[in-house]
Amino acid sequence: xxxxxxxxxxxxxxxxxxxxxxxxxxxxxxxxxxxxxxxxxxxxxxxxxxxxxxxxxxxxxxxxxxxxxxxxxxxxxxxxxxxxxxxxxxxxxxxxxxxxxxxxxxxxxxxxxxxxxxxxxxxxxxxxxxxxxxxxxxxxxxxxxxxxxxxxxxxxxxxxxxxxxxxxxxxxxxxxxxxxxxxxxxxxxxxxxxxxxxxxxxxxxxxxxxxxxxxxxxxxxxxxxxxxxxxxxxxxxxxxxxxxxxxxxxxxxxxxxxxxxxxxxxxxxxxxxxxxxxxxxxxxxxxxxxxxxxxxxxxxxxxxxxxxxxxxxxxxxxxxxxxxxxxxxxxxxxxxxxxxxxxxxxxxxxxxxxxxxxxxxxxxxxxxxxxxxxxxxxxxxxxxxxxxxxxxxxxxxxxxxxxxxxxxxxxxxxxxxxxxxxxxxxxxxxxxxxx
Amino acid sequence: xxxxxxxxxxxxxxxxxxxxxxxxxxxxxxxxxxxxxxxxxxxxxxxxxxxxxxxxxxxxxxxxxxxxxxxxxxxxxxxxxxxxxxxxxxxxxxxxxxxxxxxxxxxxxxxxxxxxxxxxxxxxxxxxxxxxxxxxxxxxxxxxxxxxxxxxxxxxxxxxxxxxxxxxxxxxxxxxxxxxxxxxxxxxxxx
Numbered sequence: 001x002x003x004x005x006x007x008x009x010x011x012x013x014x015x016x017x018x019x020x021x022x023x024x025x026x027x028x029x030x031x032x033x034x035x036x037x038x039x040x041x042x043x044x045x046x047x048x049x050x051x052x053x054x055x056x057x058x059x060x061x062x063x064x065x066x067x068x069x070x071x072x073x074x075x076x077x078x079x080x081x082x083x084x085x086x087x088x089x090x091x092x093x094x095x096x097x098x099x100x101x102x103x104x105x106x107x108x109x110x111x112x113x114x115x116x117x118x119x120x121x122x123x124x125x126x127x128x129x130x131x132x133x134x135x136x137x138x139x140x141x142x143x144x145x146x147x148x149x150x151x152x153x154x155x156x157x158x159x160x161x162x163x164x165x166x167x168x169x170x171x172x173x174x175x176x177x178x179x180x181x182x183x184x185x186x187x188x189x190x191x192x193x194x195x196x197x198x199x200x201x202x203x204x205x206x207x208x209x210x211x212x213x214x215x216x217x218x219x220x221x222x223x224x225x226x227x228x229x230x231x232x233x234x235x236x237x238x239x240x241x242x243x244x245x246x247x248x249x250x251x252x253x254x255x256x257x258x259x260x261x262x263x264x265x266x267x268x269x270x271x272x273x274x275x276x277x278x279x280x281x282x283x284x285x286x287x288x289x290x291x292x293x294x295x296x297x298x299x300x301x302x303x304x305x306x307x308x309x310x311x312x313x314x315x316x317x318x319x320x321x322x323x324x325x326x327x328x329x330x331x332x333x334x335x336x337x338x339x340x341x342x343x344x345x346x347x348x349x350x351x352x353x354x355x356x357x358x359x360x361x362x363x364x365x366x367x368x369x370x371x372x373x374x375x376x377x378x379x380x381x382x383x384x385x386x387x388x389x390x391x392x393x394x395x396x397x398x399x400x401x402x403x404x405x406x407x408x409x410x411x412x413x414x415x416x417x418x419x420x421x422x423x424x425x426x427x428x429x430x431x432x433x434x435x
Numbered sequence: 436x437x438x439x440x441x442x443x444x445x446x447x448x449x450x451x452x453x454x455x456x457x458x459x460x461x462x463x464x465x466x467x468x469x470x471x472x473x474x475x476x477x478x479x480x481x482x483x484x485x486x487x488x489x490x491x492x493x494x495x496x497x498x499x500x501x502x503x504x505x506x507x508x509x510x511x512x513x514x515x516x517x518x519x520x521x522x523x524x525x526x527x528x529x530x531x532x533x534x535x536x537x538x539x540x541x542x543x544x545x546x547x548x549x550x551x552x553x554x555x556x557x558x559x560x561x562x563x564x565x566x567x568x569x570x571x572x573x574x575x576x577x578x579x580x581x582x583x584x585x586x587x588x589x590x591x592x593x594x595x596x597x598x599x600x601x602x603x604x605x606x607x608x609x610x611x612x613x614x615x616x617x618x619x620x621x622x623x624x625x626x
Contacts, residue, residue, distance in 0.1 A: 017516060021509040028505060032498045035624050056620035063505075064613045071512045071609045078450045081458045088462045092469030096476065103474075104481035131481065138484035138561065 020070045024063055031059040045435065106132040107300070119301045132296060281375045283367050288379055288403055291365050295382035299363050305384045308360045308432040318430025321423060322356075329418040334411075335427070341434050353410065354402050359385050360432035366400040390431070391424050457603045461610050464577075468614050471573065475566045475621060488563035490626045491556060496547040497623035500540050501615060507536025508612040511585075511605040514592075518602065523595035530589040530601065533608060537582040544575055567622055574618060577611045 015023070034055020038048040069075040074082060108125035317326060322341070324332030338353035354364075366380045380400070383389065392399055397410035413419065448455055479485045514529030548568075551557075558568045585604045591597045 017509060017512050021505070024505050024508075025502075028498075028501055031620065031624075032494070032501075052625060056624040060616050060620050063616045067508060067609050067613050067616070071508055071612075072606050077458075081450065081455075084458060084462055085465060088465040088469070091466060092473055095470060096473040099473075100477045100480075103477040106481070134562075135482055135484055138482075138487070 015070065017070070020066055024066055027059050027063050027066075031056050031063070034059075102128075106135070119304075121297060121301060282377055283379045288365065291379040291382060292403075295363055295365055298382050303361070303384065305361045305386075308387060308428065310429050310433045312433075314426045314429035315433045316430075318426040318428065321427055322430055328423055331417055333417055333419075333423075334413060338410075341431075356431040357434045359390065360428075360435070361385065364389075365403050367403070368400045387425075387428050387432075390428050391421075394419070394424050394427075451599065453599065453603055454606075457606050461607070464610060467573070471566075471570050472617060472621065475570060478562060478566065479621070479625065482562070485563045486626050488561060489622065491551075492567070492623045493547055493550070494623050496543055497619050500543050501619045503536050503540045503543070504612045504615050507533045507540070508609050510536060511608045515602040515605045518592060518598040521595065521598065523592045523598060526598065526601050527589045527593040530585045530592065530604070533605075534582045534585050534589075537578045540578055541575060544571065570618055570622065574611065574614050577614070581608045581611050 035052045038051040043051060074085070106128045108127070110121035110123070111125050112121070112123035114120035114122055320326035321328065321333055322335045324334075324336065340355045341357055342355060362385045363382055364385050365382055367377050368380050370376055370378045393410065395414045397412055397414075401410075414424075510529050510532040514526045514533065517523075517525035517529055556564055558565050581604070584607065588597070588600045588604045592601055
């Protein structure tokens with residue numbers, strides 16, 4: 001067959017060019033709208049994933065087919081051109097499947113198992129710790145992103161690593177029963193019992209801020225105090241930020257109050273502004289890292305965890321409790337002021353506390369008081385969050401804290417809001433449904 | 436006057452040599468883009484955090500560019516159709532519509548990159564952004580090459596000469612379009 005015959009040939013096959021173009025446009029619209037619909041319709045993650053895979057990637061192949069077959073005329077091209085191109089595609093797949101196991105996995109097969117529990121792997125044939133560390137670091141950063149994206153001015157963005165977190169609570173820094181925290185806790189409970197929590201002030205920290213504003217509480221002169229650099233509205237409250245990007249109402253006043261408390265107790269404070277005092281009673285960074293390594297191994301083992309059985313009616317009640325539309329003893333619970341319900345990175349604006357999304361069965365690292373008679377805290381074995389854990393976190397908010405979040409950041413809502421077990425149960429039916 | 440290049444009409448392989456050359460070129464391109472895409476895919480599947488980074492790409496800009504390239508592909512194939520009918524003038528016009536599509540594509544791309552780079556999202560930010568700039572950058576350089584090739588072909592076509600080249604430039608352009616068809620969901624949609 002001459003090349004001319006060949007050309008004439010394909011003019012009579014398949015749809016016309018315009019028709020192919022319209023088909024391509026329709027496919028294009030589906031590939032853009034499909035993933036958007038998944039977002040708008042609030043699909044479950046599995047459904048959303050399937051929708052994106054089918055509409056975005058599946059359709060990409062269909063689009064490519066139409067272009068290759070009818071615009072490039074490969075369908076009617078001489079056969080060996082198809083074989084030639086097919087071979088290179090096969091080489092591409094070969095490359096993918098030969099290299100993917102090394103790149104996609106961050107450890108090799110298990111070569112040594114725990115004699116007591118065969119599901120726990122003690123040693124892998126190889127470990128790509130750099131990649132695993134990178135994932136861990138990036139996910140933590142994405143979770144932490146705090147208000148940086150939306151509220152902070154890039155020009156004076158300072159690394160939050162040194163200033164975030166721990167200053168929230170005297171308990172975390174000084175142990176539950178230290179004179180310092182006793183003084184501050186007494187101050188707080190006095191305030192809390194004297195004031196009825198309102199929508200605008202649902203945690204003790206706000207009272208302290210108020211008191212500083214009204215000069216009832218004097219900051220220590222040695223302490224460098226940042227004037228609020230910016231004010232902004234969030235969750236119906238006016239909040240202030242200092243130049244570090246910290247929420248003034250949350251961090252600085254606590255620090256000041258502690259200085260005050262220290263003065264009453266005749267103690268000197270050990271920390272400089274912008275840094276966190278090292279407390280020998282707190283677990284060290286090495287302790288956390290060690291536990292984290294164990295957790296990374298455990299996360300990859302088959303789990304015996306049984307997912308919580310969600311009752312839709314109780315979950316709906318839990319959602320109303322979380323939203324604050326269902327009142328508890330006449331008051332709206334403050335949960336959504338700090339805890340988001342979105343997945344990981346999307347949680348940024350509410351990263352003051354762990355997200356409730358995917359909490360049931362989520363691996364977590366906690367620090368707890370090892371011995372009730374000693375203020376010494378240790379990092380607990382990694383665990384999967386369940387109802388008991390959730391319940392304890394509400395009833396005894398300071399019993400344990402999750403890494404990367406402020407110690408004692410959770411106020412005693414159980415007592416303050418006169419909650420009972422049924423509220424906790426409903427809340428858990430709701431949060432366990434978030435996955 | 437020079438003699439006709441031998442690639443024009445010799446077809447001992449059952450296919451014009453020029454066309455065969457284009458297919459070979461594309462076969463090598465599949466290996467180039469295939470390597471980049473396969474490597475990206477592995478990292479995307481092995482690193483959950485890529486999803487979070489991809490959320491910062493501009494889906495609308497990506498979608499607009501997909502639309503532009505699909506349309507320019509139609510122009511390229513219409514140029515080929517005109518060339519087959521011996522209508523060099525129309526082929527010239529259609530080739531320049533295609534080139535305009537390429538220009539528009541690059542315009543959107545540069546606006547997008549300007550925004551991203553000025554917001555601190557550069558090649559050095561992390562592996563995701565590295566892949567993003569390398570994959571889209573290599574692709575954009577192919578768009579530029581395709582535009583130049585078509586401009587060169589178009590002026591001969593206007594004089595009704597070497598009309599068979601119109602199809603060859605078109606085939607290359609469709610390939611560039613196909614690469615983008617896959618880059619778009621990979622870089623912009625999967626979050």
